[in-house]
Amino acid sequence: MRASPRIDGQAPDADPSAESRVAALVGAHFDFIWRLLRRQGLSPPDADDAAQQVFMIATQRLDSIAPGSERSFLYGTGLRVAANARRASGRRREDLVDELDSRASVEGAPEERAELARAWALLDELLGGLPAELARVLSLAEIEQLEVPEIAALEGIPVGTAASRLRRARAAFREALRRVEHRNPFAKERP
Amino acid sequence: MSEREPLDDLADRLFAAARRERPSDAVREGALNATRTGKVESASDESERAAAPAANVVSRRRSRRPIYVALALAAAALTGVLLDRARREPPVAIGPEAPSARWRAEATPPVPATPELSLSAESIPEQAPKRALPRLTPHESVPQKLLPRATAEPSPVESAAPPRAPATLSEEVAALDRARSALGGGDASTALRALDDYDHVLHGTRLSEEATLLRVEALSRSGQAAAASRLAQAFIRANPGSPLAERARGFAGSGDSLATRVDAGGLK
Numbered sequence: 001m002r003a004s005p006r007i008d009g010q011a012p013d014a015d016p017s018a019e020s021r022v023a024a025l026v027g028a029h030f031d032f033i034w035r036l037l038r039r040q041g042l043s044p045p046d047a048d049d050a051a052q053q054v055f056m057i058a059t060q061r062l063d064s065i066a067p068g069s070e071r072s073f074l075y076g077t078g079l080r081v082a083a084n085a086r087r088a089s090g091r092r093r094e095d096l097v098d099e100l101d102s103r104a105s106v107e108g109a110p111e112e113r114a115e116l117a118r119a120w121a122l123l124d125e126l127l128g129g130l131p132a133e134l135a136r137v138l139s140l141a142e143i144e145q146l147e148v149p150e151i152a153a154l155e156g157i158p159v160g161t162a163a164s165r166l167r168r169a170r171a172a173f174r175e176a177l178r179r180v181e182h183r184n185p186f187a188k189e190r191p
Numbered sequence: 192m193s194e195r196e197p198l199d200d201l202a203d204r205l206f207a208a209a210r211r212e213r214p215s216d217a218v219r220e221g222a223l224n225a226t227r228t229g230k231v232e233s234a235s236d237e238s239e240r241a242a243a244p245a246a247n248v249v250s251r252r253r254s255r256r257p258i259y260v261a262l263a264l265a266a267a268a269l270t271g272v273l274l275d276r277a278r279r280e281p282p283v284a285i286g287p288e289a290p291s292a293r294w295r296a297e298a299t300p301p302v303p304a305t306p307e308l309s310l311s312a313e314s315i316p317e318q319a320p321k322r323a324l325p326r327l328t329p330h331e332s333v334p335q336k337l338l339p340r341a342t343a344e345p346s347p348v349e350s351a352a353p354p355r356a357p358a359t360l361s362e363e364v365a366a367l368d369r370a371r372s373a374l375g376g377g378d379a380s381t382a383l384r385a386l387d388d389y390d391h392v393l394h395g396t397r398l399s400e401e402a403t404l405l406r407v408e409a410l411s412r413s414g415q416a417a418a419a420s421r422l423a424q425a426f427i428r429a430n431p432g433s434p435l436a437e438r439a440r441g442f443a444g445s446g447d448s449l450a451t452r453v454d455a456g457g458l459k
Contacts, residue, residue, distance in 0.1 A: 019227065022223075022226045022227075023223060026219065026222055026223045026226065030214065030219050030222060031213045031214065031219075034213065034214040034218075035209065035210075035212060035213065038212060039209070044214075047214070048214060048218045048221075051214065051218070051222060052218075052221065052222040052225050053360065053397065055222050055223075055225070055226050056225055056226060056229075056360055057360070057364065057398075058226075059226040059229075060360075060361065060364050061364070076435075079433065080398070080400050080401065080433070080435070081397065083400065083430065083433060084396060084397055084398075084399065084400075087396075088396065115208075116208050116211060116212070119204070119205050119208035119209075120208060120209060120212060122205065123205045123206070123208065123209055126205075131432065132431075132432025132433075133432055133437075136432075139209075142202075142206040142209075143206050143209045143210055145210075156437065157437070173202065174198060174199075174202065177198055177201060177202055177205075178198055181198060181201065184201055185205075185208075186201070186204055
């Protein structure tokens with residue numbers, strides 16, 4: 001079924017079932033999409049905007065999203081929105097990792113938040129150094145803890161290819177991490 | 192099996208840290224509201240932005256947005272006032288004793304009021320339009336009959352009008368839906384016109400990758416296999432890591448139709 005275009009920022013159909021479906025989408029997938037956008041190199045404020053854009057697009061195309069394929073739709077849309085956002089800011093993914101935003105999205109003591117912020121920055125740096133397709137599968141496996149078939153479905157690739165990419169991604173990540181091991185963000189500073 | 196090293200523990204901790212990162216409730220709620228109202232909202236409260244010490248491009252852009260809106264609305268309103276007065280009153284000499292009138296005259300560019308001046312926050316540019324990749328120009332790739340209507344001789348009113356306000360997301364989505372619908376109905380010409388509108392009239396940026404792949408298919412279906420192949424190759428070069436590039440790769444050399452993939456929901 002085709003999506004009925006809604007022009008000029010009109011709200012989606014005043015259909016309670018559509019509204020509840022959108023609410024369910026946001027509830028179930030917003031954090032996943034937001035983290036995806038962050039791992040694509042967007043700063044937290046950029047990820048906020050981009051995530052909203054992703055769900056706006058999903059809302060406008062709700063009719064064309066088959067039940068059960070919502071996450072796949074959001075994932076593909078999220079990647080495209082992230083790419084556009086990076087182009088709009090005129091920077092590449094790896095250029096953005098230094099833009100450490102200290103507005104941690106978690107509660108905790110200042111030391112813990114600082115530790116987390118350093119960890120996120122290092123992780124982004126490492127993922128930014130990997131080929132994009134490897135960074136994506138690694139993030140899905142290790143951060144979102146998805147199984148290989150789920151990753152394959154999201155990426156639109158065969159399961160064997162996904163498994164192979166994940167192996168290569170893990171090896172490449174390990175190698176990259178070895179080179180920056182001395183920057184362990186969790187290491188306690190010696191007096 | 193290799194033995195587990197401290198390095199693996201560090202990797203695990205990094206990934207665990209990433210899992211702890213999540214958007215604030217206010218951002219999530221803002222997104223939900225945006226989907227209800229159909230209007231893009233500031234994803235988080237301005238005061239929260241101000242509390243964030245790290246400045247960034249988006250924050251600066253957002254902080255300027257109200258100024259743009261206010262200036263645009265003021266210009267539109269004053270233009271309307273001036274035009275209205277010009278219609279009803281004879282010209283009045285503006286001297287030093289009429290500072291407000293002088294300010295109005297300086298502040299309002301000599302353009303006619305047009306519907307485009309009814310701006311909303313949504314229509315303020317969030318980003319300078321940039322191209323995903325060098326697009327084929329209509330002259331290069333599209334038959335003359337498919338050129339967008341915008342290339343027709345503009346009327347004097349049109350030529351005096353200010354540049355079109357940036358397209359809203361809904362307009363971009365609608366243009367691509369028109370293209371997809373036309374392709375679904377086998378009408379490649381209409382699809383190309385919709386895509387020309389997207390590129391040259393709307394200056395769409397948010398869905399440019401999808402628009403490019405739709406153009407590949409439309410070109411292919413309209414018998415321009417070579418142009419479709421060139422565009423697909425350019426897309427792959429510009430977006431080598433994109434999942435869409437992966438799908439386009441199979442068509443870059445052959446000029447095959449993407450129809451089956453579109454129909455199967457491959458292009459969302």
